[in-house]
Amino acid sequence: QTWDGGFKLVSPSAAALVRFVFEETRAGRQVTNITNRTVFKDLLDSTPPELHDALRGVALALVENIEDWSKPEPILDVLTGRIGYKDKDDVNYDMSYSNKTVFAYLSHEMEGNITPEKAAEHVGVDLFCGRFSFAELPKDYCCILGVTGTLHELLAIPGLDRILRQEYEFKHFTYSPSIFGERRLTFKEAEHVAVLDNEADWLSRIESEIDDQKRGGNAVLVFFKNESELRKFPGWETFETLTERTDPRRRNGYVAAATTARRVTLLTRAFGRGIDFQMPD
Template identity: 30%
Template sequence: MTCALQSYQSSTYAVKNDRIVYIEGESYVENVVRGYDTVWAYFHENKNSLISGQSLEANVGIILSCGTFSYAHMPKDFIYITGVSGTLRTLANAEKNILSEVYGISRNTFMPSVFGKSNRNYYPKSDVEAVEKSEYFTRIQEEVDTMVNAKRSILVFFESEERLLEFYNCDRLASMKHLLLRGKVTLLTRTFGRGTDFICRNQQVLANGGIHVLQTFFSKELSEEYQIMGRGARQGDRGSYRMILLENDLEWVLGSDWDKKINEIKGSTLYEALNDERTKLYEANCAGKTCGINQCEADHNKSKNFLDAIVNGDMNIVQNFLLEQNRGPNIYANVSRTVLLIDATGSMSNLLSATKDTVCTMFERASEILKEKKLPSDIFSMQFVVYRNYNSQAEKILEVSPWETKGSGLRAFMNTIGPEGGWGAEAIEIGLWHAVNESETRESISQVILIGDAPANSQGDVSSKRARYGENYWKTTKFSKPTFYQDELKKLKDKDIPIHTFYLTDYAKSNFEEIAKETKGRCEFLDIRSSAGIDALTNYVTEEVLRKAAGSQGEEAVKLYREKYGKVTFTS
């Protein structure tokens, strides 16, 4: 509690409806508590008259952690595991391995449809297109017009409610809204693409070609694409399917240089190229999930034993478990504090997922090595900081976790973070600005680890990109004063705080090398699009945490770590 009192203002929160809230995805949520950071935020904002006394009374107190349960391990408690899926054939190899090795599912049965061969009209080489933003809604409307004129019904699937409403409220749709009321045109979010049956009883519609399904985004999972496609041409009926994609939405699958790649694959090779890249990303992502499943098992089993002890009245086990679960960090004068800066723009979905899946492993391994070196295992803490760019509003351009001495807290924070935005060079200067602020606290920081796939904004970039919302907007935020990465770099350099950089693309290489060299940090290439990249991420971060936390024994601790867990090295 006292540790959080020193650092709670670093955590990103807002006050809405007399509550401390956190942003998750596209909206604020009120049912999230980030430990004592949230408790102190209530007291702080009550003092500022932004939280009422009634809300303060209702939302503060002693937090008692009673364990952690893993949904991934709950099925293991059942004698028999079986399931039904319409997308079994689309599983990635890593997913098949999880089903087999983790859950012991050894038999698969594929049953053909009782309705025979599908009557869906869909040809990937001609029915998938990517367009610029200026054409995007126009092409969707044209597709709708075509289906309506052909006296057919159309289901249009959008990635988010925000995008759906943007299309619904655009001028181009104004003259067509009466068609929505008549059931000829239905706008839906991706959620309705799984398990929702749309039945057509209009024989004229079926005779004219049936229901047409239009998907306006590229799914991160092939199984989702199959499910959305399957909302039409059901039970032997006729139907058709197309995709109209927004080019800059494809950054997550093509990378930060998507604008160059898109022109090379447009046309008949578009879908094949996108699917190949998606498969690589998804296989790597699934490898991270395997790591995540394994790292949750120990805590899950301890929590189950705790429940058994309550039932059996074994108060000794109950007390010891609660004591360990709620033990705060020991306060050392030389605690190592690491800020992990992560690019959270559109192309970084795999990095964000991998970080979430491996963070507990990082903590466990670092603690184990410190114990072997006869050092306190909790002599280090970490803070995760994600940055984006000036096309994200203030609450999303920088999101910050509490300082944590356990990986589970950081994993919970990463569960709320998703990729969004992206605008060429990114706002690394905002992340470094935050690191400088943390270095000016009483506890300061020991080092910064920066991971991304795009360089920092230039001074010209900062000025032009801030103009998107205007200085009047930024002046109302904590980012009121523009800054430049080299200015923040100098402040950290003057304090001898190293910045270790890990770049994911050649686009970021030169800038990341400069940042690391200026501060005497380490610079490495990280291929997060491969399964080996998951191990590399774990190793790189854990090594640098150990190097600082172990002090004079830092190099020996890293050597012991490499002997025990191996070393993964990439060359650019």
């Protein structure tokens, strides 16, 4: 994984190139020979020659990225007009994808979700200045102490022991017993896994499981792959929902309520790790 340094070139000619790729694709026309198009040559004419090679790569990246600009899912904050992406159990509005997120802004502009003026702030081309490897940075540290997550089982991965000892110069390994004690989960595939023939049966089975648990007086948490899947659940609007879009300031209230007997809460899988459900009282 790298940290990529760069800047966004926002200019009339850069915006024209991005809009050309977006509108041609939306009209069902394949964009070919982008570097020979007039709109790209106009961009070259307005920029220093030192940038021309990089801009050719950018133009090709735009044509490639337009095919799947919605993956991963861009999430719009309608109040600020900014687009972010899911980052663990939150939405990071400082995260973007080079020469890809720009199409999300154009799409929301087209749908009327943001104003043309707000979209224009983000419509341009992204240029890299350099990449910094997180894996290489520790090699310059004078000392590394107290690394977590170095499980004994991981050393069985081919090559990992050599990397830790030689490349990062670890000298000592200390292993502590788990604070969670012995694992008590008994996994029974026939009981705990169900494969249904279609989506309707799948949703019906979930409803049935919810009813069974409510009759037993249990709090019910239902996890879905993402918000799109969650919204398929019948009557989802009537339930408490907890997704990456939920305001972090309101999450503790939802979490506390979710533990109430017979309460049903629908969540996205980012919350399935359980770290949000620490109940000190």
